[in-house]
Amino acid sequence: MTQNAPQKDMSFTSKDQPLLEVRNLQKYFPIRGGILSRVVANVKAVDDVSFSLKRGEVVGLVGESGSGKTTVGRSILRLIEPTGGEVKFEGVDITKLSKSQMREYRKKMQIIFQDPFASLNPRMTVADIIGEALQIHHIGTPQERTERVGTLLKRVGLLPEHMRRYPHEFSGGQRQRIGIARALAVNPSFIVADEPVSALDVSIQAQVVNLIQDLQQEMNLTVLFIAHDLAVVEYICDRVIVMYLGRVMEIATSRELYQNPKHPYTEALLSAAPIPDPTVKRERIILEGDIPSPINPPSGCVFRTRCRYAIAECATKVPDLREVTPGHFKACIRDDIL
Numbered sequence: 001m002t003q004n005a006p007q008k009d010m011s012f013t014s015k016d017q018p019l020l021e022v023r024n025l026q027k028y029f030p031i032r033g034g035i036l037s038r039v040v041a042n043v044k045a046v047d048d049v050s051f052s053l054k055r056g057e058v059v060g061l062v063g064e065s066g067s068g069k070t071t072v073g074r075s076i077l078r079l080i081e082p083t084g085g086e087v088k089f090e091g092v093d094i095t096k097l098s099k100s101q102m103r104e105y106r107k108k109m110q111i112i113f114q115d116p117f118a119s120l121n122p123r124m125t126v127a128d129i130i131g132e133a134l135q136i137h138h139i140g141t142p143q144e145r146t147e148r149v150g151t152l153l154k155r156v157g158l159l160p161e162h163m164r165r166y167p168h169e170f171s172g173g174q175r176q177r178i179g180i181a182r183a184l185a186v187n188p189s190f191i192v193a194d195e196p197v198s199a200l201d202v203s204i205q206a207q208v209v210n211l212i213q214d215l216q217q218e219m220n221l222t223v224l225f226i227a228h229d230l231a232v233v234e235y236i237c238d239r240v241i242v243m244y245l246g247r248v249m250e251i252a253t254s255r256e257l258y259q260n261p262k263h264p265y266t267e268a269l270l271s272a273a274p275i276p277d278p279t280v281k282r283e284r285i286i287l288e289g290d291i292p293s294p295i296n297p298p299s300g301c302v303f304r305t306r307c308r309y310a311i312a313e314c315a316t317k318v319p320d321l322r323e324v325t326p327g328h329f330k331a332c333i334r335d336d337i338l
């Protein structure tokens, strides 16, 4: 082992060790200005986010637009570099790895992008798009790679002969299937699915969600499923992380979160979601105003400017994410409200 080789954290056995541990993750985007192009402010897209995922778990990441979900997903994969914090994958903090050390982990961690129109190179054939990662990681001979692409296409509901075509020859749903095949080509153990169906026609969303769910079970994938649509998350996820303005507000199992939300922001989000059972009535909470700017977020609890339970104390300190019942965490100082 060379001196710089990544150190495995041996304090866990591989069975009970989380596959992914995110600790105090931070991503600030600098805003530059003036003739010297100095940093004049920062967009605090993700601030002090911590959570962990067990092997084979599907965890939802929800929150309004701009809450930092995509930034979390991309920072974990180092598609963008985090400003601070740790991302431990199989016990190794991958934020400290060099480009070449990172290569091994790139294979294990993949992403399905939101927009299947923008995320597939229009000048590449489907075979090249899906086979690219195999080639980069020197997996198989050219013939073996072609066979693998054919198998993957069949598995995602397309035909092997589609590999000679270009992205524009496919519908949105089919393109997303190609995106899924591309993510799975190198046999990853972890997938970030960034709103994988929100750009698709409502009529085909369920098929694509079902495909992801089947593949997750077949391959025992660990999935971070980013979504707006709470119904999809409830259906597919074991646990849910709720984010607002770059911070985690609540973490609980899907069932617990839906039946017994403990954070005012989750309560408001759920009140806006349609309920399939018409006999169940839920008060609709209108969140007043827009999400504040992440350049200058409110002091203390970032949700306080829109929270109907806010009190003076909420402005003084960022609430800790604390465990209120086993496995149920919330970042809110009040225990007398929900």
Ligand SMILES: Nc1ncnc2c1ncn2[C@@H]1O[C@H](COP(=O)(O)OP(=O)(O)OP(=O)(O)O)[C@@H](O)[C@H]1O
Pocket: 029, 043, 044, 045, 063, 064, 065, 066, 067, 068, 069, 070, 071, 072, 294
């Ligand atoms: N490259 C960037 N430079 C500056 N600001 C950025 C950059 N990328 C994201 N942001 C800002 O960071 C914040 C979080 O963005 P992010 O895309 O992570 O949110 P999101 O929760 O994924 O939203 P959506 O639901 O719309 O996809 C937003 O305020 C966004 O404008």
Ligand code: SF4
Pocket: 263, 264, 265, 301, 302, 303, 304, 305, 307, 308, 309, 310, 311, 314, 319, 331, 332, 333, 334
């Ligand atoms: S800490 Fe205060 S402002 Fe924040 S969610 Fe709780 S009650 Fe609302």
Ligand SMILES: [Mg+2]
Pocket: 069, 070, 071
């Ligand atoms: Mg996003």
